[in-house]
Amino acid sequence: MGFDGGAGAAASRGRVVMLVDNGVNGDSRVQKAARSAADAGWEVILLGRAPGGVPQTWRLGGAEVRLLAVADPLSRRRHEYRRVFRRGPLAYPPNGIAAHRKQAVRAWETDLRLRAAELDLTARSGRPVPGWRRRALAAEKVAASVTGKWVSFRYWQLTRGQKDRRKLAGPVDRFYTWFWETVRGDGAWRRLEPALWDWELAFGPVVDRLRPDIIHANDYKMLGVGARATLRLRAAGHPVQLVWDAHEFLPGLNPALSRGRWLRAQCAHEREHAPVADAVVTVSEALADLLQREHHLPERPTVVLNAPNAGAADATDGGPVPDLRALCGIGSDVPLLAYSGAVAPVRGVDVVVEALPALAGVHLALVSLPPGRSSTPSIDALLRRAGELGVADRVHVLPYVPHHQVAAFLSAADAAVSPLVHLPNHEIALSNKFFEYSHARLPIVVSDVRTMAETVRSTGQGEVFRAQDAADFARAARAVLADPERYRAAYDRPGLLENWTWERQAEALDRVYTRLLAPAGVG
Structure with a gap:
């Protein structure tokens, strides 16, 4: 099927174009949504961003994935193309000349060392070396040294100025932000973050040509792309409905960003584009309430949890499930805690490592390596700390497995951990890993972020500890490891795990699609 569709559209319940601002691989929610919608009879075309700018196309079950090249010249701001005299009047311009000059001085110094060596060899051979050549070489060394210091100083002024400007939080930047917010209101993003247009210019024309019945925009960047396409298509006489899938509460991101x-x-x-959405779906009950209040939505968003697939066939799709304990090099009798997901300071994984000295013999499996990577800076820092604490041999870093294998893979552990630190978005989250841990039937040790802690306390599936408190984490971990069957029994509650499946969530999403097209007599 080409970019303009084909005969398959007429036989489907309707064409759904899904938008996401990543390469699709690694985004389990988007993959599951596309696949399940196609299984339910919708014609699904999922548009994402091509890594490296090389367009790609493949099938995801019955859905078609198209990764588009996204040029991003607007991501560089105008000040990045010029010197900032106020911060560095002697800085090089940001056009590459600084690196050129630094390399040229290094080449000069290397040549001087070679010429000095040649003079030494000449002298050792008994041939005379004119004094003026020694003096000229010495003078040139001084000149090279002075030039090198001057180049380094100007280079330092450039990099310092660029670093300061990247924060966009200085007095001039704050005035600029205030001015455009005052003049343009919510439209100020056009001046403050013009890089959002890069997404529009790459995705918008493709969406227009596809003429979907439903646009499913994932998260905040794609909301604008979807809303503008909706308005254009309606103006052209083509009926279309917009679904906004809000994965997180944008104002609740790391508070440091708000500066x-x-x-x-x-x-x-x-805020500008949320009113265009005909329906909103999101990932938790708490986030649904926040979104309705924040955007004055006429109806509460539909909750579609980040739950895993339940089908046993899915777990082995693509090959056998790896053996977690074999990869860690430990036997079945060794206590093992598992963590799945990225390692970053806000994820709180460091508290688990800090607690290991108090958990004799307990090992930790970190399923945290992205595809094609052997480490990350955050993982390296964590392993260094484990070495300082003398527990490096009990920390095992493992690569991600396909999302449909995660629960089966982790089930070999004795317990799972979710040690999030307190951030606004963490307080309202029921993360993907929480449901994967649950389907692995693992006792869970969670930090006291609100929604997850309330859930664990109500179900009895684990223990809660004070976030970033290693001693309290050790207490909670000892409790679940001492009597894991007590916590596993929570999963026998009728309907608990059945409700926490993607199959059940897909039904809710399908109802949203069906309701949106029902007035037009479709579906």
């Missing part, structure tokens, strides 16, 4: 321009611009962009 700069980026988050304010993204929030303004979201």
